[in-house]
Amino acid sequence: MRVSKLFMTTQREIPADAEIPSHQLMLRSGMIRKCASGIYSFMPIGLRSYKKVENIIREEMDNAGAQELIMPALLTAETYQASGRWEKFGPEMFRLEDRGGRPFCLGPTHEEPFTEAVRDTIKSYKQLPVTLYQIQHKYRDEKRPRFGVIRAREFVMKDAYSFDVDEEGLDKSYQAMYKAYRRIFDRLGLDYTVVDADSGAMGGSGSQEFMVKSPIGEDAICYCDDCGYAANEEKAQCTVPEKDNSEALPMEKIHTPDVKTIEELMAFMNTEPSAFVKTIIYNIDGKIVAVMVRGDREINETKLTNLYDATELTLAAFDDVERVTGAKVGFAGPIGLKEKIEVVMDNEVSSMANFIVGACETDYHFKNVNIGRDFTPDKIADVRNAVEGDACPKCGKPLKMARGTEVGHIFKLGTKYSDALGCVYLDKDGRENTMIMGCYGIGVSRTLAAIIEQNHDDDGIKWPVVAAPYKVIVVPTKVNDEENMSLAENIYNRLIEEGVEVLIDDRNERPGVKFKDADLIGIPLRITVGRRASEGIVEIKYRATGETAEVSVEEALVAVRNLG
Numbered sequence: 001m002r003v004s005k006l007f008m009t010t011q012r013e014i015p016a017d018a019e020i021p022s023h024q025l026m027l028r029s030g031m032i033r034k035c036a037s038g039i040y041s042f043m044p045i046g047l048r049s050y051k052k053v054e055n056i057i058r059e060e061m062d063n064a065g066a067q068e069l070i071m072p073a074l075l076t077a078e079t080y081q082a083s084g085r086w087e088k089f090g091p092e093m094f095r096l097e098d099r100g101g102r103p104f105c106l107g108p109t110h111e112e113p114f115t116e117a118v119r120d121t122i123k124s125y126k127q128l129p130v131t132l133y134q135i136q137h138k139y140r141d142e143k144r145p146r147f148g149v150i151r152a153r154e155f156v157m158k159d160a161y162s163f164d165v166d167e168e169g170l171d172k173s174y175q176a177m178y179k180a181y182r183r184i185f186d187r188l189g190l191d192y193t194v195v196d197a198d199s200g201a202m203g204g205s206g207s208q209e210f211m212v213k214s215p216i217g218e219d220a221i222c223y224c225d226d227c228g229y230a231a232n233e234e235k236a237q238c239t240v241p242e243k244d245n246s247e248a249l250p251m252e253k254i255h256t257p258d259v260k261t262i263e264e265l266m267a268f269m270n271t272e273p274s275a276f277v278k279t280i281i282y283n284i285d286g287k288i289v290a291v292m293v294r295g296d297r298e299i300n301e302t303k304l305t306n307l308y309d310a311t312e313l314t315l316a317a318f319d320d321v322e323r324v325t326g327a328k329v330g331f332a333g334p335i336g337l338k339e340k341i342e343v344v345m346d347n348e349v350s351s352m353a354n355f356i357v358g359a360c361e362t363d364y365h366f367k368n369v370n371i372g373r374d375f376t377p378d379k380i381a382d383v384r385n386a387v388e389g390d391a392c393p394k395c396g397k398p399l400k401m402a403r404g405t406e407v408g409h410i411f412k413l414g415t416k417y418s419d420a421l422g423c424v425y426l427d428k429d430g431r432e433n434t435m436i437m438g439c440y441g442i443g444v445s446r447t448l449a450a451i452i453e454q455n456h457d458d459d460g461i462k463w464p465v466v467a468a469p470y471k472v473i474v475v476p477t478k479v480n481d482e483e484n485m486s487l488a489e490n491i492y493n494r495l496i497e498e499g500v501e502v503l504i505d506d507r508n509e510r511p512g513v514k515f516k517d518a519d520l521i522g523i524p525l526r527i528t529v530g531r532r533a534s535e536g537i538v539e540i541k542y543r544a545t546g547e548t549a550e551v552s553v554e555e556a557l558v559a560v561r562n563l564g
């Protein structure tokens, strides 16, 4: 391809709304173009890299025995009603109507249509197991689209679904996908970890996420260097520390005027946040619930959602808080609530003694509060986020934390969808049984961005060869010099004959401009035809390492072949 003809425009400035390197570089190198918030076009150079990733995924899915098909993205409401997800998806689902007023959506994920297709196609155990997949656009009206294609509203996902006769079969199908995923991310050269994940909203028993390590990752990962335990923050179990057996002191009500924050309260009481238990009032599917965690902890809303099997969980409105506590916001506690609401207490609090809580009275707190004597929670559960240094739930050693971006997710779904949609088969004895399902997703466009996150420098992208839009760029420094240009054309043509994906920068631009663009778009090998063209000597430069050498044309061609 001739750069002069390439439908591409590069940009030196960092686009204002692009916060992270991959987003900046994808825009600057002309790989993608923003159409609207969270909606992007892939331009020719971007699409080439995108297809590389897609093909690696496709090859590994095919190798694992999965069969590719393609479903519509435009789906009827009924498809999602039987499983309850038409409601459950809430505002994240893009909904629309046809001309007759019939409700439709743009598919956010396709468990239901795949289950319907298998239900209508497979009758007997002899036709099972089967794993199907597609690589297709998904639509989610994300609350906060950001980071370019990492959290987009239209994005490409590879989604696969397995159907088995029993749990053992599911284990096998799941393992096959696990291995395929490892091969995919290994081939792409990503530095990633596999973590235990929450399977709440999807139903099901087991789930793992493939996390690309990244300082800008939206997910927190907890891991243990000693035993290898790794889980995302949503899932990481918090163990209960040893009980504080101090003698219970008499409970006292303390006047705490003008204290608004935990810090102010702690300064006022001359103590640490860990001596305080905060009570947060939630609205969980319309029900008002008080949730207690230690003052320096964060409530884990995923764990709380799972505890209530909830669809919608939000902080309670101010007037709800004031009504149930009888106090201004900031003084909630488990004692003296004005309405009978459920009180959920985090596990860790059960080990505490003589702690401080809000008194359900404006400007007052209680100190020396003790469970059982002063109040009794309705539920005790693990509802907080794990933190660095927490005991590993497997071996007890201190946990570490890192950040990551989720690129893939594998779930054991069980029978949630097959039950709801009547996806059954006849067993050996002619009896009807429900199929056991798994589902497996990879964010294709997000993976592409993750590769850039891990392979770039200040000058641009450093594509690993497997995902590069072109492997080689030939750069003649003087397009008007016949000797220079004819050598460049010669190399270019020979590479084309060898089937190499190659660019020639035939633009009448200064070499500096061409080098900058080649670095920005990240072509792995640059062959510069410069002042020694007449001797048949060119310069090769590797983008990844910056290594350069002056070599003969033949040697340059060998270097290209060795790229792999």
Ligand code: ATP
Binding pocket: 109, 140, 142, 149, 150, 151, 152, 153, 155, 156, 157, 406, 407, 408, 409, 441, 442, 443, 444, 445, 446, 447
């Ligand atoms: P997240 O927690 O990041 O929102 P998710 O749990 O909603 O992800 P899944 O429903 O498991 O994701 O989707 C499978 C894969 O699709 C994810 O692992 C991720 O790589 C990708 N993905 C999900 N949402 C988006 C998005 N908004 N933009 C780009 N890729 C996405």
Ligand code: MG
Binding pocket: none
């Ligand atoms: Mg999501």
